[in-house]
Amino acid sequence: MLSTDPPPIPAGHKAARWEAHARDHLMMWVHTGRAHVRLADGERHRVDEGTGIWLPPGPDHEMWTEAGSVAVPVSVPAAAVPDAPDRVVRFAVEDRWRDWLVARYAQGMRRHDGPRTSDLLAVLTAAGPELPRTGAPADDPPAVPRAGAAAAVARELRRQPALDHTLEEWAAATACSPSTLRRQFHHGTGLSFARWRALWRLSVARDHLTAGGTVADAAARAGFAGRQSFARAFRERYGTAPRDYAARVGALAPARPRPRAPAHSSDPPRATGPVRSQGVAGWNELTWIYRGEGRSRVGDASFATRRGDAVWAPAGTEYESLLPAGSIAVPLGDVCADCVHVPEPVKARFPPSWDTYLLHCSVSGNTLLHPTGYHVRHIVGVFDAQLAVERARTVPMPTDVRARAVADGFLRRVGAGDAAHDVPPEVHAAFRRETGMTFASWRHAARMRIARDLLVGGTAPSAVAGQVGYGRVANFSRAFSRFHGTAPREWQAHELEAPAGRGAGGYAAGAPLRAAANSSA
Missing domain, CATH: 2.60.120 (Jelly Rolls)
Structure with missing residues (x-):
């Protein structure tokens, strides 16, 4: 999908x-x-x-x-x-x-x-005292939903547990109905949304106390309105008052040898630039701007980069990322030139919601800690798909807040097919007013734009059909032919024979990453 x-x-x-x-x-x-x-x-x-x-x-x-x-x-x-x-x-x-x-x-x-x-x-x-072994419920912290809008909500609450939006407000922010969000939480965790959030907050507070934090800070960090309500909930969950728990943890913490403190140990130093890496012949390098902004130079091309940008540097070219203090560039992996042809530097942007997954990709591709069967070439498909969705946003986007949320929600789940969309009349009106298309026509145009970019990237038409939400390849071929005036396979053959055009900013905006015939990338 x-x-x-x-x-x-x-x-x-x-x-x-x-x-x-x-x-x-x-x-x-x-x-x-x-x-x-x-x-x-x-x-x-x-x-x-x-x-x-x-x-x-x-x-x-x-x-x-x-x-x-x-x-x-x-x-x-x-x-x-x-x-x-x-x-x-x-x-x-x-x-x-x-x-x-x-x-x-x-x-x-x-x-x-x-x-x-x-x-x-x-x-x-x-870090403070060494963490002791402490007793806690076996399901602490609670399970996290892994799919749908519930996963996005859980991700934000794990980052900022003190956020106090209602279920209805979260549903509006993720472009789904409250009943769907409620059902996803129960299916993914066995808990209601309110119960899951309460248990997660208590787990955050317990960890803060374990690390030596105060009761007041733990309550505020976890999002409790008052210390009394926090103490009551904590006692119900862990069988002891927060203050008693903190005292017991402090007493249990064993002394440990303290390494000699560097001069900057009270606060972490800021990452500084520039960061330079000479490309290795035969390997394409993918680097992601994890924090901050700067400029990148790949061969003769130079362009601005900022948080979320991922840049492919073709094999054998010199790559230089000029980063000011506080900026961080993370290597996502190297893919051999025999497996994937990167004709020119290519850049795509990933939203903040991808931070954890991209860090997982980097660790998996650069260390021995990774899933069974993982191969760094899989990042090629991730990059191509994100580039295609990003370019689909060149289809006119509505500016109305609710209509924009619906449009973004569709692009997030474009591969799910033509499921019924419960879109209010005023959102339909906003699409007609601000894009010149009905919502159905806008959806179709976005699908066709994504399909076109995936085909240019070398993805087989049969695979593209499923990725843009068509259950049958024949239905996709008919829709594509009506929209573009030519069949998907003919369009692809023509585009792959044409030289890649250079986009603005010094990188190839649509240059495909073409996998070799014998590659599974």
Whole structure:
């Protein structure tokens, strides 16, 4: 299904022995969800979102993540950190350190930029007491819905648990009905929306207390209106008052050797530019601007980049990303030129809702922690599909708030077919007034634009039919022929023979990424 919503993140597992671990430390922290580590002696550690684990050099271990989770492992040479802990340490990662850790991970993945690993100890220095093992309900935090509007709502509440929108307001923001959103939450979690949000907030508050935060801060961070209501809900969930829980956690926290604090340990330093990477002959490189903005130069082409941009650099060209302080570029992967032909630099933009999935792609493509059967070439399809949907927005878009939400909702689920759309009369009127088309005609035009771009990208017509919502290829061929005056296969053959045009800004706006005949990309 073609969608501007990211695909679900599958569970991952460390695919092979981490041979370097015998001589290197390993720091792994969980960006989203939950991970597990089992040591050679059978000792097992659960690593929750917003926490991490430090493993000293020694015997190998098992590591895996649950579905929907992203864990970021970083190998740390022992020689670079002589003051590092010599035992397993679990620690909290404050929000202000997350982007800094992503920047350090990205730096370590670049071929020609030696990873600066000595300052990774700053995270342990700033983390506060080592996290103790604490008892909590087995379903804490609660399961997260993985599909539909409920997944988007859950994603936002996991980022900002204090958001206090009603179910009806969330439904309007995600262009679905309240009954559909309510049903998706119950189907995906077994809980009502209100109960799921309450349990998630309590889990956030508990983690904050575990990391050494105050009761007042935990209540405010989790979105509780008052300390009394927070204390009552916390006691019902965990069997103890928040203040007593915080005191018990503080008493249980064992002392641990504190590494020598770098000068900047109180606050993470800002990532700085420029970041340069010399392309390697035979490999196309995909880099994503995770934070900030700057300029990129690929060969002779130069263009502005900002948060969410992903740039393909053709094999053998020099790639340079000029980033000011605070900006971060993350390598998503390298794909061999024999598998995929990238004729010119190509740029597509991913919305913030893709951040977690793209970080998962980077970790999967650059480390041993990835899903079974994962291959970095899959990012080609993700990139092409996003580029096609992005270009579909050149079909006139309504400016009316409700009509724009309906249009964006359709583009997010364009591959779902012609299911009945419960669109109010005033939204139909806004489409006619602001786009010159009925909603049905606008939907058809957007589908045809996406289909055209996928065909130009080399996707087979039979696959395009399903991606734009047609159950039968014959129906798609008829619709495409009526709209464009030629059959999909003929259109594709003609376009693939034509030279790729250069778009504005120094990159090929529609240059296809063509897979080799023997490639499964």
